[in-house]
Amino acid sequence: MLPRRTRANDAFTQSNPNVVTSNPLAISSTLPVSVKKGVLGGSVAFTRPDAGSNTIGGAVLVATAPVVNTRPLGLFINDALGNAFENTPGVASGKGPFVRGGAVGVKIYETQQQTTNGGGAVGDALTTYANGQKLYASINGYLTNRWQDSYEYAWINGVSGSGAGLVCIEPDVTTMGIVLSGPDSTSAELFAELKF
Numbered sequence: 001m002l003p004r005r006t007r008a009n010d011a012f013t014q015s016n017p018n019v020v021t022s023n024p025l026a027i028s029s030t031l032p033v034s035v036k037k038g039v040l041g042g043s044v045a046f047t048r049p050d051a052g053s054n055t056i057g058g059a060v061l062v063a064t065a066p067v068v069n070t071r072p073l074g075l076f077i078n079d080a081l082g083n084a085f086e087n088t089p090g091v092a093s094g095k096g097p098f099v100r101g102g103a104v105g106v107k108i109y110e111t112q113q114q115t116t117n118g119g120g121a122v123g124d125a126l127t128t129y130a131n132g133q134k135l136y137a138s139i140n141g142y143l144t145n146r147w148q149d150s151y152e153y154a155w156i157n158g159v160s161g162s163g164a165g166l167v168c169i170e171p172d173v174t175t176m177g178i179v180l181s182g183p184d185s186t187s188a189e190l191f192a193e194l195k196f
Contacts, residue, residue: 007096008048008057012038012080017140019059019066019151020114025123028142029111030188038080042106044137044176045073045098046151056096059141059151066155072137072174074100074194100196103180105189110144117157118148129182129190134175143190147173 016035020026039045039058048057050067060067077097113124129145138144139151147153147170156168177194181187 005054005056005096006052007039007080008051008055008060010051010060011057011096014038014058014060016040016043017142019061019139019141020122023122026112026114028108028140030108030142036079039076039096039141040108041076041079042104042108042142043076044141044143044151045076045096046070046137046141047073056098059137059139066139066151068155070151070155072151072176074098074176074196075104075106075143099194101194103191103193105191106143107189108142109183109190110138110140110142110146110149113146114139114144114149115154117153118146129179131179131181133179133182135177135179135192136173137176143176143192145179150174 014037016031017027043058045056046059047070048055049069050060050062051057056073060070075098077099111126113120113122113126116122126145133145135143135145136147136150138149139154150173152173153168156172177192180193181191183190
């Protein structure tokens with residue numbers, strides 16, 4: 001059974017990547033050059049307390065700060081706007097089906113480091129996705145193996161004052177799952193087991 005919740009209005013209009021756009025070096029190489037607007041199939045479905053109760057959407061900034069208590073729930077199954085010649089239940093219903101558990105293969109995930117948290121530079125390539133690594137929801141709403149690049153790390157540590165004085169450690173960040181098989185020369189997909 002797939003949970004369906006009302007989508008936040010910006011789930012149909014957000015840019016991709018939605019949060020880290022000021023540094024072109026940080027944009028994932030798994031995104032197409034002409035990426036569509038709205039949440040993407042394989043991107044993270046977050047709780048969206050800023051948009052209302054029982055509402056989901058993508059990663060969001062409000063007044064340049066991440067929204068507190070925006071937590072990952074799973075991965076969207078479909079793009080918000082759908083594709084030509086395809087059933088588009090999200091558009092028709094305003095709902096957002098997502099998966100919370102089980103094995104999945106995703107074609108979009110972070111390939112670059114998003115922040116300097118934990119060392120390194122923004123835009124540094126992630127070395128590998130190795131079997132058994134933990135996966136987190138990045139600040140852009142894609143899977144990443146760096147908990148320091150997570151959306152929760154950003155708001156817990158008080159980006160622009162949204163949680164000033166707090167210090168985030170790895171257990172504070174939701175582990176979305178583990179890597180079953182990382183992308184390689186045979187397949188660009190990231191295979192994961194979602195665990196909540």
